[in-house]
Amino acid sequence: MxxxxxxxxxxxxxxxxxxxxDLVFQKRAILFDLGDRANVSARKLLRVSDIFVTHRHMDHFAGFDSLLRLLIGREKMLSIFGPPGMIDAIEHKLRAYTWNLVEGYDGNLVIRAVDVDADGRMSAALFAGRSRFARADRACAQYEDGLLLQEPDFQMRAATLDHGVPVLAFALEERMEINILRDRVERMGLAVGPWLRRFKEAILREAPDNDLIDVIFQSETAGQVSKLPLGALRREIMKSGPGRKIAYVVDCAFTPENQEKIIDLARNADLFFIEATFLDADASVAAARRHLTARQAGWLARKSNAKRLVTLHYSPRYKGRGDLLADEAQHAFLGH
Ligand SMILES: [Zn+2]
Structure with missing residues (x-):
């Protein structure tokens, strides 16, 4: 990647x-699911701006409390997306604690909870520390084509799958991959520096070609800045390609409807993270618990035309034999 x-x-x-x-250039990160987070450092968790929860079985949501403990009193806005019922769940979690002192904290932690329903509606509510996390409902919004979030350099898409309960699956897509050609930058006599980031941002915002970008020439003394038009820089110093895509799919039955939605969502993903909970020899158990087998996971990745497959969410019954699950999935992925 x-x-x-x-x-x-x-x-x-x-x-x-x-x-x-980690969204490296944005000083922020995205988290899929909110179960046990003990292996993620506080420094990394503090970068998280948006959390996408697939569903509220405990192993996917029980980390909320420890995250809240870390964030309380900080100036921060955290969005948490989930299937219908997410707003109520967060309200109940927050109501479980006493907040008489929270108004006096330095920072105002604001949690934005978003219910994503299967019919293209998103409802949101805000919970602000300043108002003791009282619920403030926001107007409903429609979303098209599963598109939950659209930002200048990435977008997040979701599909609702069946796991006995609705489960969200996600695809994170970079809008465009921009590579700076450093040798060209230097050949133009320009110095590599933070202005390149502003240049990239202007490209991603689709700013007009005649916009002037602050640049720094190697020959210039400290503090001196020149200007060059965006279009000329674009032609000289960058190469762009289609953006990268990551898909994340866990907790779903191998039904024809789920298969279709998964293949559509994960199509051409560079990296496909998918559950491989049971061995195919235990397919009947997998079906009863509405999980995928490793072979089914590999088949789905193959049908999605994914470039790489990473399996997760193994059943504890295979402890010590995890390589069997990984191998079975890779085998099906490669079409053997
Ligand atoms: Zn699970």
Missing amino acids: PPHFDPTLVNDAFGDAGLYV
């Missing part, structure tokens, strides 16, 4: 499912 997205699994394949994605 290029350094724009830096994804790491939060636990080993037998631990609670979870994926931490």
Whole structure:
């Protein structure tokens, strides 16, 4: 992966499912699922701006309290997306504590909870420390094509799957990959520096070609700044390509409807994180618990035309034999 997205699994394949994605240039991170977070440092958790919870079985949501403990009293806005019922769940979690002193804290922690329903509606509510986390409902919004979040350099898409309860699956897409050609920068006599980041931001915002960008020439003395048009810089110093894509799918049955939605969501993903909870020999148990087998996971990754497959969320019954699950999935992925 290029350094724009830096994804790491939060636990080993037998631990609670979870994926931490650092958005390297934005000083922020995204978290998929909120189970056991003991393996993620406080420094990393403090970067998290948005959390995407697949569903509220305990192993996907029990980390809320410890995260709240870390964030309380900080100046921060945290968004938590989940299937319907997420707003109520967060309200109940927050009501379990006594907040008579919270108004006096330095920072105002604001939690924005978002219910994502299968019919394209999102409802949100804010809970602010300043008002003792009283619930403030926001107007409903529609979302199209599963698109939950659209930012200048990435977007997040979701699909609702069946696991006995609705479960969200996610795809994170970089809008465009921009590579700066350093040798060209230097050949133009320009110095490599923070102005390149502002240049990239202007490209991502689709600023007009005649916009002037502050640049620094190697020959200039400290503090001196020149200006060059965005279009000329674009032609000279950058190469762009389609953005990278990460898909995250856990806790779902291998039904035809789920299969179709998963293949559609994860299509052409560079990295596909998917549960491989049971061996195919135990497919009947998997079906009864509405989970995927490793072979089914590999097949789905193959059908999605994913480039790489990473399996997670193994059942504890296979402890010590995790490689069997990984191998079975890779085998099906490669079409053997
Ligand atoms: Zn689970």
